[in-house]
Amino acid sequence: LAQRSKAKDWTRLIYSTALSPHQIVRGEPNAADREKDEENDDDFFTLKKATDVDADSMDATKETYPSDQLTKWDNEEMFDSIRNLFITGRNDP
Amino acid sequence: MTAASLNYSGHLHFRHRLVLSVLSGKIIKIDKIRPGDKNPGLRDYEVSLLRLIEKVTNGTVIEISLTGTAILVKPGIISGGPVVHECPPSRSVGYFLEPIITLAPFSKKPLALTLRGITTDDKDLSVDLIRTVTLPHLEPFGISDGLELKIKKRGSPPLGGGEVLFLCPIVKQVKTLNFVEPGKIKRIRGISHAVRVSPQFSNRMIEAARSVLNRYIPDIYLYSDVYKGEESGKSPGYALSLVAESTTAALHCAEAVSQPGVAPEDIALQATRSLLNEIERGGCVDQKHQTLVLLLMALGSEDVGRCRMAEPTERTIQFLRDVKDAFGTSFKIIPADKSNQSSHLLYSCYGTGYVNTNRSLA
CATH class of the missing domain: 3.30.1370 (Ribosomal Protein S8; Chain: A, domain 1)
Structure with missing residues (x-):
């Protein structure tokens, strides 16, 4: 995943595509999702596509991390991995 | 400047769109605001924000449709001066301060805004983070002298009762930013507060956060901010906000707010680990x-x-x-x-x- 995100051309994705911000951050919609959409086309009536955003999604600045993002710091290796970002840490990572 | 108006759909990104409209002087139209919801249209805090923008500007015309699902704003000039606003308990004062901070430097007279309501919650930046992190971000742009946020009273959810005073100087133009060196973390500061609960909670949070952060760096100062009586608002609550500062003055912050049934130590740990996440992500901002x-x-x-x-x-x-x-x-x-x-x-x-x-x- 890290490899792919490095290859992202952000300027192009933001200004020259119609992808939603969600799609840009999480990657483009995968093939499985698209197939699902096609299946629905057979029905005479199609359900109105549920919007990506629910009415209560907040315009909030503060982000909350999922708990696995927080518990990873219990791991000593993980804990030591960011020592080089402090002035007290050595320069070689 | 073109005369075209800004047209958007949906309730998302409401705040920054209003700010862009006021700054650019372009008319903004937003439709389809929660059209399919059980409770359609604008929420009370969004209406409150529109009213606040009306107060800090002069000549702004706001039209809200009968159902509240569409609005039209013709922005006036940003007038500033003394303004008082009551924030509804559905959002904290941070929700209102964030957009106002971007408008205030461009007003006619320096803004002195008093906001009353909840000062710290889990959705928006708390007043502590706005004071210690958001406001210093304006400094490299040449907005610094007289920039201040005074926390007069604290107010925890659900009832609030807090009060802050935001003072902002005016500028003619903002400076160009050139900030490419993230530097290394040289110190960590923090503010811990507890209102309408034992003040010992605040110290317990500080101790727990220290036990982790001290392993990285010795320069840590966590301040226990005590508010008593009238100044402590209407509801009990406590929180810990942490700021890491780098050698080039890049700031990274994190915060955790009390939850029912969670020990202060765990709240502190949550804040500390969020801060480590922020430091890991790095960058200048x-x-x-x-x-x-x-x-x-x-x-x-x-x-x-x-x-x-x-x-x-x-x-x-x-x-x-x-x-x-x-x-x-x-x-x-x-x-x-x-x-x-x-x-x-x-x-x-x-x-x-x-x-x-x-x-x-x-």
Whole structure:
């Protein structure tokens, strides 16, 4: 995943595509999702596509991390991995 | 400047779209605001924000449709001066302060805004973070003398009862930003507060956070902020906010707020680990302040501004698109390191040379 995100051309994705911000951050919609959409086309009536955003999604600045993002710091290796970002840490990572 | 209006759909990104409309002077129309919801239309805090914008400006016309699902705003000039506003208990004062901070430097008279309501909650930046992190972000843009946020009373959810005073100087133009060196973390500061509960909770949080952070760096000062009686609001609550400062004055912050049934030590641990996440992500500006810095870069004097940051959030992506609609400014976003050492990106743009035309000539 890290490899792919490095290859992202952000300027192009933001200004020259119609992808939603969600799609840009999480990657483009995968093939499985698209197939699902096609299946629905057979029905005479199609359900109105549920919007990506629910009415209560907040315009909030503060982000909350999922708990696995927080518990990873219990791991000593993980804990030591960011020592080089402090002035007290050595320069070689 | 073109006369075209800004047209959007949906309730998302409400705040920055209003800000862009007021700054650019373009009319903004937003429709389809929660049309299919059981409770359609604007929420009470959104209406309250519109009223606040009406108060800090002069000549703003706001039309809200009968169902509340569509609005039209014709922005007036930003007038500033003394303003008092009651924030509804559905959102904290941070929700209202964030957009106002971007408008205030461009007003006619220096703004002295009193906001009453909840001062710390789990959705918006708390007043502590705004005071210690958001406001220092304005300094490199030349907005510093007389910039202040005074926390007069604290107020925890659900009832609030807090009060803050925001003072902001006016500027003619903002300076161009050139911030590409993230530096290394040299110190960590924090504010711990507990209102209407035992003040010991505050000390327990400080101890727990110290036990982890001291392993990285000795320069840690966590302050226990005590508010008593009337000054402590109507509801009990406590929180810990942490700020890591680098050698180049890059700030990274995190915060955790009391939850029912969770020990103060665990709240402190949550704040501490969130801070480590922020430090790991790195860059000169954290993700919470991306839009603030990018907006001021776009408004900067006619020169190339540059800033190194982590990847944009979903909010930031939409914000960049909306800035282009309002000001025609687009950013160039390229990897910061050629060697692909980090995932940092370099954001650069040519400032629009925005001039504060509201400012009264002395």
